[in-house]
Amino acid sequence: MTSSVQSAYSSEQISAWLRGLLTIAWADGNFDEQEKQLITAIAQEELVPGMSVESFETITPEELATILGKNTPVAENFLRTAVMVAIADGIYSPSEDELLQKLCEALGEPKNLLESLRQTLENPQPAEAASGAASPLTPPGKPPIEALNPLRDWLDGLDVQDPKLARFLCKMIPNQCPFERDVKLFGRKVIHIPPLCKINPLYEQLVSLRFxxxxYLADDCEEDISEYI
Structure with a gap:
């Protein structure tokens, strides 16, 4: 898919940007077959036609810094989208946190940028704490939600200025709050997972970014957005 709209970024920057977001999506390895197919499809459509999961090459923080620059507006906007991709499923894992921290350091962003989000890792639910698994973000209304306000404001500062990036975000961010579900083992419920909008305190930022x-695709690029709705 092509667009006549002039991107605010070079083709090299967008290619590195999307590889970076896919690297984040790949970070915790915690995705089902449907999610794997979605990520592969996005990579094939926006990066490398015919690419397979096995042939996808992740990108290092240092390589991203070389292409996006250090302490630049494009680097900051990349990090905003990287955080969004990391929390899109309502789970912020230690592997995602480690990678995002390395990205902050390489791209010259404040080291305390992720501090409030990292607090969600320090307050896992009992079931996850016992298993050592990644923990859901702290539900709204409980600490440290107020501490996330600066991060919310920072995330809301992102302007979408590239068609490929816009399409990527529309595909990666769910178009509606996923249904709650029970996880069963041997026929017995072992954990109840509430709807994503109930466990993700940054859900409004995700919805706003997708909108x-x-x-941008509809008004600036004049593209048909019916497949995303």
Whole structure:
């Protein structure tokens, strides 16, 4: 898919940007077959036609810094989208946190940028704490939600200015709050997972970003956005 709209970024920057986001999505390895197919499809459509999961090459923080620059507006906007991709499923894992921290350091962003989000890792639910698994983000209304306000404001500062990036975000961010579900083992419920919008305190930022991406594609690029709705 092509667009006549002039991107605010070079093709090399966008290619590195999307590889970086896919690297984040790949970080915790915690995705089912449907998610794997979605990520592969996005890579094939926006990066490398015919690419397979096995042939995908992740990108290092140092390589990203070389292409996006250090302490630049493009680097900051990349990090905003990287955080969004990391929390899109309502789970912020230690592997995602470690990679994002390395990205912050390489791209010259404040080291305390992720501090409030990292607190969600320090307050896992009992079931996850016992198993050592990644923990859901702290539910709204409980600490440290107030501490996330600066991060919310920072995430809301992202403007979508590239068609490929906009399409990526529309595909990666769910178009509606996923249904709650029970996880069963040997026929018995072992954990109840509430709807994503109930466990992700940054859900409004995700919805807002997806809306801005849709608006950009429809209004600026004049693309048909029906497949994303």
């Amino acid at each position: 801005r991406a849709l608006s």
